[in-house]
Amino acid sequence: MDTNGIPSRFRAADADRERVASLIQAAGGEGRLTLEEVEDRLSAVYSTKYTDELATLTSDLPKPAPRRRPVAFGHRAVRIHLAVVVVLSALLIVRWLASGGPFFWPTMPMFWLAMSVFVHARVRGARRGLKPEDGLAVA
Structure with a gap:
C-alpha cells in the first residue's frame, strides 16, 4: 500500500489475462515471437496475479492501433x-x-x-x- 492507503498493485482479472494472451498470440501469428516465446509468455500470463506483471510481458511488442469508429x-x-x-x-x-x-x-x-x-x-x-x-x- 502507498501512503494514501490505496493499493499500489491490482490483481489481474481473467479478462485482463485474456486480453494480454490475445496480444501475444497475435504477435506470434505476425512472426514477432517464436513459438517457444509464445508458449513461455502464455504460461506466464495465466500464472500472473497482478496487472503490472502482465504489462511486462508485452512491453517489447508494438501497441495495437486504436480502432476507429466507422464514419x-x-x-x-x-x-x-x-x-x-x-x-x-x-x-x-x-x-x-x-x-x-x-x-x-x-x-x-x-x-x-x-x-x-x-x-x-x-x-x-x-x-x-x-x-x-x-x-x-x-x-
Missing part, C-alpha cells in the same frame, strides 16, 4: 444533405416565429428531414460495408 456522415453527398436539412430547418423555425403560431408546427417537417438524412447515411454506410452494430460517428 457514417463521411461521404460528401450526406454532408451536403445534412447542410440542406439544417438550412431548411432554420427557415422553418423563422417562418414559425414570423407567423406567431400557437404551437411549434415545424416539428413534423424537421423530423422527416432528419429521418431522410439518417436513411441517406445508412444507405451510404451499407454501400461502404458498415454494419448496424458499428453505430454512427460524425466526421
Whole structure:
C-alpha cells in the first residue's frame, strides 16, 4: 500500500489475462515471437496475479492501433444533405416565429428531414460495408 492507503498493485482479472494472451498470440501469428516465446509468455500470463506483471510481458511488442469508429456522415453527398436539412430547418423555425403560431408546427417537417438524412447515411454506410452494430460517428 502507498501512503494514501490505496493499493499500489491490482490483481489481474481473467479478462485482463485474456486480453494480454490475445496480444501475444497475435504477435506470434505476425512472426514477432517464436513459438517457444509464445508458449513461455502464455504460461506466464495465466500464472500472473497482478496487472503490472502482465504489462511486462508485452512491453517489447508494438501497441495495437486504436480502432476507429466507422464514419457514417463521411461521404460528401450526406454532408451536403445534412447542410440542406439544417438550412431548411432554420427557415422553418423563422417562418414559425414570423407567423406567431400557437404551437411549434415545424416539428413534423424537421423530423422527416432528419429521418431522410439518417436513411441517406445508412444507405451510404451499407454501400461502404458498415454494419448496424458499428453505430454512427460524425466526421
